[in-house]
Amino acid sequence: MRLLAGTTGPGSADRPDAVTVAGRALSTEALLGAALAVAGDVRGAAAVAVDATPSLETVVAVVGGLLAGAAVVPVPSDAGPAERDHILRDSGAELVLGPGATPVDVTRRGGGTLPAPAPGDAALIMYTSGTTGAPKGVVHTHGSLEAGVDAVAEAWDWTAGDRLVHGLPLFHVHGLVLGVLGALRAGSPLVHTAKPHPERYAAAGGTLYFGVPTVWSRICAQPSAARALSRARLLVSGSAALPVPVFERLYALTGHRPVERYGMTETLITISSRADGPRRPGHVGFPVQGVQTRVDAEDGGIGELWVRGPMLLRGYVHQPADLVDGWFRTGDIARKDPDGWHRIVGRASTDLIKSGGYRIGAGEVEDALLAHPAVREAAVIGTPHADLGEAVTAYVVVSAGVGEHELQDFVARHLSVHKRPRVVHLVDALPRNAMGKVQKKRLGGPML
Structure with missing residues (x-):
């Protein structure tokens, strides 16, 4: 399928360490074979849930479900019984892959070819945090995922020559869509450290690192670990605003001004600083490829951010997306500077x-x-x-x-x-x- 073109497409290299999680590795060939075995098990299911633990099993299950044409439903590893039950019932998942359910054996191998899903077919159903009620299932298509990961790859000059390192949860956009599917599409090896401990980041030898502000703050608190990242090409921060003092401390220790970016479960990444451009503390940059933005500003230039682009959700489970002429109201408050830089102030609520x-x-x-x-x-x-x-x-x-x-x-x-x-x-x-x-x-x- 096209989403995994860098790993499964014609001429893709068989890397011995295509995916490494917590020290366990699968080659490109082994990953594809294990995923095809899962695909054979779930083929015909409209939706398949995956207990999203930081493991090779999760990666294989997600890839297998996508290859089979099922909508994959990542279930947070820390979900309580009520939240888990809601996700499984609401999504209509016909099968659960993971510990305590249908186990995934990464040593199995499948074969054959499968028809590529259409761009408009559902690929992922990801549940929001549910801060204003029960979590809502956000439906992303193969086309929206491809557009999303391609846009960030272009902004960050992300290629098969990179080595991505992160330790983020595999049930969010940051850790799963960017951190797994993005690496597979780019063809770059992925090292998932299981947990984002500073010493594990330092030892991983990556060229590209993903983290959230808490991760970067803890890395800055261990200067020796931070200095080890000076050999990287790019440090990326997201999922929450990076405090300016952490930005400046990270720069002092590593020589890198981190790339900050903005996105939501519903939109994927829509705004980012670029690998080949300046980075401004407290700002998330400019619209990525194919994205338009507008800020309904009142006094002070602050207002609600709207976005439009090909990586937006298809809709929610059981209800359409609330789009106005293709525009999505993010509910986030932003300031757009005269030179086009965006700063996210926070949630409207x-x-x-x-x-x-x-x-x-x-x-x-x-x-x-x-x-x-x-x-x-x-x-x-x-x-x-x-x-x-x-x-x-x-x-x-x-x-x-x-x-x-x-x-x-x-x-x-x-x-x-x-x-x-x-x-x-x-x-x-x-x-x-x-x-x-x-x-x-x-x-x-x-x-x-």
Whole structure:
């Protein structure tokens, strides 16, 4: 099939280490043979679920399902019983591949040829985080996946000569679509470190590294591991905004200004910095190949981001995509600079704070807080306020003794006074999901 052209297409090289996960490797030929064996088992099924653990079995199961023409449903490895049951029922998965279900044997080999799915056929059903209700199944086609991975490959000069390293979950766009399918389509070897530990990244010898801000922050905390990445070609950060201090620290240690990019489950990657261009801290760059963007800006140039392009979802399970003339409302708040650079401020529901008639982006205040040498983590939200409408409220993890008033004054010296936090909570940790994103809906809950 076309999505895996770099691995299965005519003339593709048989690499002995096409995919390595947690130290176990499969050659190109072995991967294809094992995937064809799975394809033979599931052929005819409309949808097949895969327990997405960080393993060779997951890679083989996903590739096998795609080769068979089934819609593959990655089930998060940390899903609780209720979430797992919802995903399986809602997606209509006819079979579950993975531990405790139908096991995948990577030593089996299948053969023969299978008809290539049509570009409009469903390829993946990926479930959103469900922050506003039960998770929704996002349906991506073979065509949208191809467009998505080809666009980032063009932006990042990603070729078969690269060696990709990451340790991200295999049930999200970042880890699965980019981190597995992207590597297979490019024909570049993939090293998955099982977990994104700094020392494992340092030892992997990659040219291309993927990470989320938490990963890069932890790598910066181990300078020897960070310096080992100086031999790489490109470091890519995504899934959440990379704090400016982490960007600058990573550059100081590795000599690399990381590429930042923006995407969603529904859209794949639509905006990115480029391998052959500058990178600007706190910004995600420009639309990738085939993408148009617009920002419905009001005062301050901040507004909701809309995107249009060939990598958008086909729809949701049981309902069509809510597109307006092909445009998708992301629900994210952005600023588009006069020179075309995009900066993501945050989610409309949690990161656009309307206080005293001002529109304040939470990300800008978070960056200001993170510039304080004692601040390790920061999350900012708006909370109800009788006079202002919403008050800028910060939750901060500090590494040394620092008081609420000192942090408020620090922000006021760096930003407009009206942007300073009215309330600062000093906490031990911030609630995060598997991709390292802060779960702002939980701020103020029992964990604090």
